[in-house]
Amino acid sequence: MKESQTGIFKTTTWSPGPGCHGGCGVLAxxxxxxxxxxxxxxxxxxxxxxxxxxxxxxxxxIDHPDRxxxxxxxxxxxxxxxxxxxxWDEALDLIEAKMKKIRDDYGPxxxxxxVGTGRDIYAWISLLAYAYGSPNIMFGLTGQACYGPRxxxxxxxxxxxxxFDAAQWFPERFAHPGYKVPECMIIWGYNIHATCPxxxxxxxxxxxxxxxxxxxxxxxRLSWFASRSxxxxxxxxxxxxxxxxxxxxxxxxxxxxxxxxxENWTNGAHLVRKDTGKLLREKDxxxxxxxxxxxxxxxxxxxxxxxxxxxxxxxxxxxxPAISGEWEIELHxxxxxVCHTVWDVFKKxxxxxxxxxxxxxxGVPAKDIHDAAVFYAKAKPAxxxxxxxxxxxxxxxxxxxGITALWGLTGNLDIPGGNxxxxxxFDVVPYALPGTKGAIRLKSKExxxxxxxxxxxxxxxxxxxxxxTDMTLDQIFTEDPYPIKGMWIQTAGIMQGLxxxxxxxxxxxxxxxxxVAVDVFHTPxxxxxxxxxxxxxxxxxxxxRSWWVPLQTINKxxxxxxxxxxxEINFELARRFDPDFKFETVHDLYDDILKPSGMTxxxxxxxxGRAYPPDGSSSCPYLRHERGLxxxxxxxxxxxxxxxxxxxxxxxxxxDLEPIPHHEEPxxxxxxxxxxxxxxxxxxxxxxxxxxxxxxEHRNIPWLRDIDPDPTAEIHPKTAGNNGIGxxxxxxxxxxxxxxxxxAKLTPVxxxxxxxxxxxxxxxxxxxxxxxLYGMWESNINQLIPMNEQGxxxxxxxxxxxxxxxxxxxxxxxxxx
Amino acid sequence: xxxxPEFGLLIDYEYCTxxxxxxxxxxxxxxxxxxxxxxxxxxxxxxxxHDKYYLTYLPFPTELCVLxxxxxxxxxxxACVKHCMARCMTYGPIEExxxxxxxxxxxxxxxxx
Numbered sequence: 001m002k003e004s005q006t007g008i009f010k011t012t013t014w015s016p017g018p019g020c021h022g023g024c025g026v027l028a029x030x031x032x033x034x035x036x037x038x039x040x041x042x043x044x045x046x047x048x049x050x051x052x053x054x055x056x057x058x059x060x061x062i063d064h065p066d067r068x069x070x071x072x073x074x075x076x077x078x079x080x081x082x083x084x085x086x087x088w089d090e091a092l093d094l095i096e097a098k099m100k101k102i103r104d105d106y107g108p109x110x111x112x113x114x115v116g117t118g119r120d121i122y123a124w125i126s127l128l129a130y131a132y133g134s135p136n137i138m139f140g141l142t143g144q145a146c147y148g149p150r151x152x153x154x155x156x157x158x159x160x161x162x163x164f165d166a167a168q169w170f171p172e173r174f175a176h177p178g179y180k181v182p183e184c185m186i187i188w189g190y191n192i193h194a195t196c197p198x199x200x201x202x203x204x205x206x207x208x209x210x211x212x213x214x215x216x217x218x219x220x221r222l223s224w225f226a227s228r229s230x231x232x233x234x235x236x237x238x239x240x241x242x243x244x245x246x247x248x249x250x251x252x253x254x255x256x257x258x259x260x261x262x263e264n265w266t267n268g269a270h271l272v273r274k275d276t277g278k279l280l281r282e283k284d285x286x287x288x289x290x291x292x293x294x295x296x297x298x299x300x301x302x303x304x305x306x307x308x309x310x311x312x313x314x315x316x317x318x319x320x321p322a323i324s325g326e327w328e329i330e331l332h333x334x335x336x337x338v339c340h341t342v343w344d345v346f347k348k349x350x351x352x353x354x355x356x357x358x359x360x361x362x363g364v365p366a367k368d369i370h371d372a373a374v375f376y377a378k379a380k381p382a383x384x385x386x387x388x389x390x391x392x393x394x395x396x397x398x399x400x401x402g403i404t405a406l407w408g409l410t411g412n413l414d415i416p417g418g419n420x421x422x423x424x425x426f427d428v429v430p431y432a433l434p435g436t437k438g439a440i441r442l443k444s445k446e447x448x449x450x451x452x453x454x455x456x457x458x459x460x461x462x463x464x465x466x467x468x469t470d471m472t473l474d475q476i477f478t479e480d481p482y483p484i485k486g487m488w489i490q491t492a493g494i495m496q497g498l499x500x501x502x503x504x505x506x507x508x509x510x511x512x513x514x515x516v517a518v519d520v521f522h523t524p525x526x527x528x529x530x531x532x533x534x535x536x537x538x539x540x541x542x543x544x545r546s547w548w549v550p551l552q553t554i555n556k557x558x559x560x561x562x563x564x565x566x567x568e569i570n571f572e573l574a575r576r577f578d579p580d581f582k583f584e585t586v587h588d589l590y591d592d593i594l595k596p597s598g599m600t601x602x603x604x605x606x607x608x609g610r611a612y613p614p615d616g617s618s619s620c621p622y623l624r625h626e627r628g629l630x631x632x633x634x635x636x637x638x639x640x641x642x643x644x645x646x647x648x649x650x651x652x653x654x655x656d657l658e659p660i661p662h663h664e665e666p667x668x669x670x671x672x673x674x675x676x677x678x679x680x681x682x683x684x685x686x687x688x689x690x691x692x693x694x695x696x697e698h699r700n701i702p703w704l705r706d707i708d709p710d711p712t713a714e715i716h717p718k719t720a721g722n723n724g725i726g727x728x729x730x731x732x733x734x735x736x737x738x739x740x741x742x743x744a745k746l747t748p749v750x751x752x753x754x755x756x757x758x759x760x761x762x763x764x765x766x767x768x769x770x771x772x773l774y775g776m777w778e779s780n781i782n783q784l785i786p787m788n789e790q791g792x793x794x795x796x797x798x799x800x801x802x803x804x805x806x807x808x809x810x811x812x813x814x815x816x817x
Numbered sequence: 818x819x820x821x822p823e824f825g826l827l828i829d830y831e832y833c834t835x836x837x838x839x840x841x842x843x844x845x846x847x848x849x850x851x852x853x854x855x856x857x858x859x860x861x862x863x864x865x866x867h868d869k870y871y872l873t874y875l876p877f878p879t880e881l882c883v884l885x886x887x888x889x890x891x892x893x894x895x896a897c898v899k900h901c902m903a904r905c906m907t908y909g910p911i912e913e914x915x916x917x918x919x920x921x922x923x924x925x926x927x928x929x930x
Contacts, residue, residue, distance in 0.1 A: 049899060203902040207904075
């Protein structure tokens with residue numbers, strides 16, 4: 001064969017494949033229909049020629065001997081691992097018949113659609129679920145504790161999400177005129193460079209460090225960033241919210257906050273009633289006044305003036321409201337009350353966290369907190385970016401809103417090199433992340449009524465379009481208020497990764513009438529399915545991504561016999577379930593979703609597969625709140641109820657939840673449960689990222705497994721010594737829920753009081769059939785983490801901080817290969 | 818084949834994050850099975866005063882490294898250098914790389930077999 005027969009094709013990564021949240025440009029070398037090589041596209045602004053280990057290993061992935069290449073039907077009992085290959089037609093007919101029966105007998109909401117992390121699937125699972133008529137799309141993690149909660153919390157007070165600015169919004173990147181390199185970056189519980197989550201390229205931060213950015217790293221582990229940081233704040237897991245209050249305390253006490261932002265763009269001047277502790281609203285002041293309007297004190301007029309939320313302005317002209325003070329105000333019913341300002345209330349809460357107190361809670365020396373906070377506040381510009389650690393705690397909203405307040409109050413919001421609003425490119429919204437309305441929707445509001453948890457948890461009710469995971473699991477058993485009869489599982493590993501307390505999930509899957517799994521390989525989860533469909537990788541499909549900027553196409557460069565892209569599977573079934581389904585082809589669907597960009601899929605492809613929103617559009621920075629680019633009414637301000645950055649959350653007040661950031665001790669820590677600490681003296685943390693794997697994936701890819709061959713638990717040498725554990729020895733990590741077996745890695749990167757257990761472990765080389773289930777019960781740390789400990793708003797859960805003890809395995813308990 | 822060495826790999830180990838991209842890039846380029854390859858990344862945890870530690874990752878070219886001759890002959894960078902996520906590897910003539918070492922500390926120059 002001549003080399004000239006190899007074609008080189010450009011496309012964009014996303015799942016399935018490297019597993020990550022995608023977006024890198026690649027060159028796929030295809031010869032005789034096979035992928036012979038893959039490399040980074042040097043012309044792509046995101047990765048600029050670089051490519052990670054997982055994407056490079058696609059050549060071992062795509063033709064892997066274990067890849068599913070035909071639909072299969074279960075012929076034994078669930079978990080027996082017995083399958084029969086069937087044709088696509090037979091599989092789709094069977095699924096259609098079974099799912100229609102469930103819909104006829106119980107209603108569409110009785111089918112749950114389970115999805116994993118940020119894949120190229122949310123849109124297409126929405127397409128299927130909504131065409132079927134079910135509102136129950138479930139991200140399988142307890143408290144949905146990854147990313148979505150963070151978004152929902154930020155949107156609650158700020159209206160739009162924000163991420164660190166590495167000039168990713170511009171094709172010329174760092175050369176963009178006006179871009180500034182952050183002087184300081186806070187990396188909060190994030191090992192971003194290992195896996196590139198959240199549609200960010202982790203090594204952008206290394207690029208910035210080379211340009212001078214100094215790091216504050218907030219992490220109990222000595223991560224790579226921590227090792228290179230100016231300040232490493234080694235906090236106790238679960239105490240993050242106390243630390244953020246400490247930061248705010250320093251910044252406000254030392255008068256380092258941005259007064260202009262505070263006074264012009266926040267609701268700091270709005271009045272809070274001292275009698276009720278609630279915001280003063282127009283309806284209190286004026287008979288028939290609006291509930292949705294607020295008030296501030298105008299010292300010139302000597303009276304309370306109304307903040308009109310539809311006008312995003314004071315009703316009177318030239319109001320300069322007081323930011324601090326206390327006034328007696330007469331209500332329309334003649335009652336006299338005393339009010340103070342939101343800013344006063346906010347400061348009062350912040351004052352509850354003097355640094356000696358914060359040191360006691362977090363374990364971080366007060367001086368380090370002080371110096372780091374001052375450095376952050378004085379650095380111009382400065383950015384904060386955070387990892388899933390902020391979601392993996394029940395009181396995530398008080399934590400996340402505290403961090404958000406930091407970037408607001410330091411004037412770093414939507415400025416070059418700060419925290420920049422992240423909008424879908426060209427406002428092309430294929431599926432709804434919290435706070436947005438996707439192009440793909442349920443046909444009617446009524447169909448959304450039965451969404452599990454949407455009545456109880458207001459973020460889910462208002463703008464987080466998923467069912468609540470913990471309640472969904474319970475409802476499978478209780479059947480109250482309605483039975484769950486089937487589950488569609490697509491690119492999700494509920495048994496081996498997403499599901500805490502996996503025994504409970506196993507029992508739930510066993511109880512269901514009908515389960516479909518769509519995946520690239522068999523996994524422990526697929527063993528509980530009735531039908532498994534083989535999905536195609538990102539190289540095998542046309543698709544697109546608008547999360548966040550640029551808008552880009554994914555281009556089909558090859559096919560693998562027997563496999564079909566997720567979108568095509570869902571499209572075909574959606575057509576069968578929805579008599580009004582309006583699209584002829586997948587490209588018709590894409591064109592429809594892409595409408596806001598003014599381009600069709602093919603037009604976008606013809607532009608090189610990539611487009612950047614121009615200046616003046618809502619998805620292009622900077623200072624969009626000042627320029628009227630965020631709100632539908634084009635008024636300056638934010639997409640919040642008040643139109644302001646809400647230091648005091650109006651929505652949270654209406655939901656009877658704390659409107660202001662604060663610290664809440666999580667449920668299973670040595671502080672909250674000293675009784676448990678006697679038997680389980682170590683803090684158990686999980687989820688340390690490996691560059692070789694994305695969550696549960698890639699254990700079967702030889703090049704990647706070679707990098708990280710065993711489930712490891714990081715233990716401090718002193719702690720290991722106290723427990724008679726040597727480096728590389730197999731140990732049990734145990735608590736009141738169960739135990740899991742890990743290989744001890746003795747390393748001082750973890751503190752003496754903590755064990756860090758890798759997550760997502762199963763062994764594709766072991767037997768599929770029960771009881772082995774690919775060895776998933778051996779080293780699955782989720783067996784030590786409960787369900788049903790989600791936060792008060794239905795989001796967040798204690799995944800990063802539990803308690804445990806460790807001891808050596810007996811010789812007979814160790815597998816010798 | 819090994820006369821006097823002319824080319825080398827300069828590693829800026831201040832910025833190597835331990836992503837192991839170089840290992841897989843090498844394996845893909847040369848078709849090495851898992852466990853073999855021209856470069857391995859090592860983790861070094863160094864104890865410092867005041868109970869502090871420093872974490873270093875250091876790519877090390879093995880006996881199998883041929884400095885990607887087939888690529889460099891065409892003017893391309895070696896596969897590991899091209900894909901390095903942290904851009905902490907430079908390929909070039911030994912003298913040039915040695916000069917570059919004066920630009921900043923925490924560098925090592927490898928001259929593989």
